[in-house]
Amino acid sequence: MFDFKNFFNNLDKTMVQAKAWVLKQHFEGFPKYSDFELKHEQLPELSDGEVLVEAMFLSVDPYMWPFSRFRMQPGDVMIGTQVAKVIQSKNPEFPVGSHVVGQCGWRTHTVSDGTSLIRLLNDWPLNVSFSHALGAIGMPGLTALYGLEEVLAIKPGETLLVNAAAGAVGSVVGQLAKLKGCKVVGSAGSDAKVAYLKELGFDHVFNYKTVQSLEEALKQASPEGYDCYFDNVGGHFSSVALPQMKCFGRIAVCGGISTYNNKEPQTGPYPQLTMIMKQLHMEGFLVGRWEHKNQESLKRMLTWLQEGKLKCTEHVTTGFDNMPTAFMGLLHGENMGKAIIKV
Ligand SMILES: NC(=O)C1=CN([C@@H]2O[C@H](COP(=O)(O)OP(=O)(O)OC[C@H]3O[C@@H](n4cnc5c(N)ncnc54)[C@H](OP(=O)(O)O)[C@@H]3O)[C@@H](O)[C@H]2O)C=CC1
Ligand SMILES: CCCCC/C=C\CC(=O)/C=C/C=C/C=C\[C@@H](O)CCCC(=O)O
Numbered sequence: 571m572f573d574f575k576n577f578f579n580n581l582d583k584t585m586v587q588a589k590a591w592v593l594k595q596h597f598e599g600f601p602k603y604s605d606f607e608l609k610h611e612q613l614p615e616l617s618d619g620e621v622l623v624e625a626m627f628l629s630v631d632p633y634m635w636p637f638s639r640f641r642m643q644p645g646d647v648m649i650g651t652q653v654a655k656v657i658q659s660k661n662p663e664f665p666v667g668s669h670v671v672g673q674c675g676w677r678t679h680t681v682s683d684g685t686s687l688i689r690l691l692n693d694w695p696l697n698v699s700f701s702h703a704l705g706a707i708g709m710p711g712l713t714a715l716y717g718l719e720e721v722l723a724i725k726p727g728e729t730l731l732v733n734a735a736a737g738a739v740g741s742v743v744g745q746l747a748k749l750k751g752c753k754v755v756g757s758a759g760s761d762a763k764v765a766y767l768k769e770l771g772f773d774h775v776f777n778y779k780t781v782q783s784l785e786e787a788l789k790q791a792s793p794e795g796y797d798c799y800f801d802n803v804g805g806h807f808s809s810v811a812l813p814q815m816k817c818f819g820r821i822a823v824c825g826g827i828s829t830y831n832n833k834e835p836q837t838g839p840y841p842q843l844t845m846i847m848k849q850l851h852m853e854g855f856l857v858g859r860w861e862h863k864n865q866e867s868l869k870r871m872l873t874w875l876q877e878g879k880l881k882c883t884e885h886v887t888t889g890f891d892n893m894p895t896a897f898m899g900l901l902h903g904e905n906m907g908k909a910i911i912k913v
């Protein structure tokens with residue numbers, strides 16, 4: 571006689587209840603709560619080679635806006651990276667209790683076959699939060715490092731301008747530039763962020779939302795202009811910053827967050843004449859271009875962190891159900907440092 575009671579009892583134990591945030595419809599302008607939908611799902615028992623990971627920390631990033639438009643369809647689970655713990659395993663490379671970082675999306679639990687999507691966080695220092703694998707010791711930190719070294723090739727004594735400077739990428743950009751012996755000018759959207767950046771050692775910082783004139787603020791910060799510009803914001807800010815570049819200046823186009831929420835494309839002064847007259851070099855980049863360097867680069871970043879040369883600040887939102895809130899908060903500039911969700 572088949573023991574249905576035992577079967578269903580065991581079935582519940584092996585089938586994990588997971589939650590996932592899906593994109594209900596594409597964002598039109600600034601994201602709204604109604605653009606997201608929380609789904610519940612039962613995950614199947616593991617097959618050989620698979621692991622079940624449970625999210626500990628999840629990242630919200632600006633790229634999720636543009637990437638959702640180009641990489642996702644309504645109904646897809648929101649893209650994103652998380653730090654997770656292996657809670658069930660049929661893959662000897664990922665023992666239960668190990669920690670991973672992976673592009674699992676906005677999910678509480680994920681079944682993975684252990685391929686490229688997840689990476690073991692082996693030998694992670696006990697005194698360093700795993701969450702930093704989503705920030706300074708992860709994709710944003712690498713973005714800062716590669717933008718400075720590979721794109722700008724910044725040299726000691728040069729003057730760097732960085733906007734969104736109190737954020738995950740910008741705050742690392744400024745600190746690394748200081749380590750490289752540069753003068754660093756940063757902009758951010760609150761007085762608290764300005765104070766934080768001055769504590770980090772930025773030479774000059776201003777609140778772009780409250781200055782009388784952005785042009786004057788840039789001139790006062792560096793009357794002789796800028797050798798390098800690490801652009802996270804684009805739009806009007808960059809239109810004003812470009813004419814203040816020194817001749818042969820270099821611009822790393824990292825992001826354009828001032829434009830992501832626009833329903834209509836922004837138009838502004840065209841850069842060509844300024845670029846010709848000042849013989850500027852402007853280069854867009856994606857952090858994945860140097861993936862082959864990530865292992866050595868992450869070791870360098872971790873060393874600077876442990877030596878106290880790199881400070882990592884996080885803006886923590888608690889609760890998986892608050893992911894849309896954290897994401898929209900990021901786009902509103904509510905975060906100082908790396909925006910993460912602690913489950
Ligand atoms: N090219 C690449 O490979 C990568 C690019 N990026 C880009 O780098 C930039 C920074 O990313 P990240 O550090 O993760 O994010 P941040 O942690 O810096 O958070 C975003 C910040 O952008 C600022 N911001 C938001 N909306 C606007 C606006 N309308 N105008 C001006 N500033 C705004 C806010 O700070 P504030 O208080 O200053 O307004 C906000 O805190 C983004 O543009 C992102 O797309 C990130 C990773 C990889
Ligand atoms: C496809 C349009 C790209 C527009 C670029 C906009 C912003 C730049 C930016 O923020 C880039 C971020 C890059 C992140 C890279 C790696 C990952 O952690 C995200 C991977 C997402 C994916 O590939 O699915």
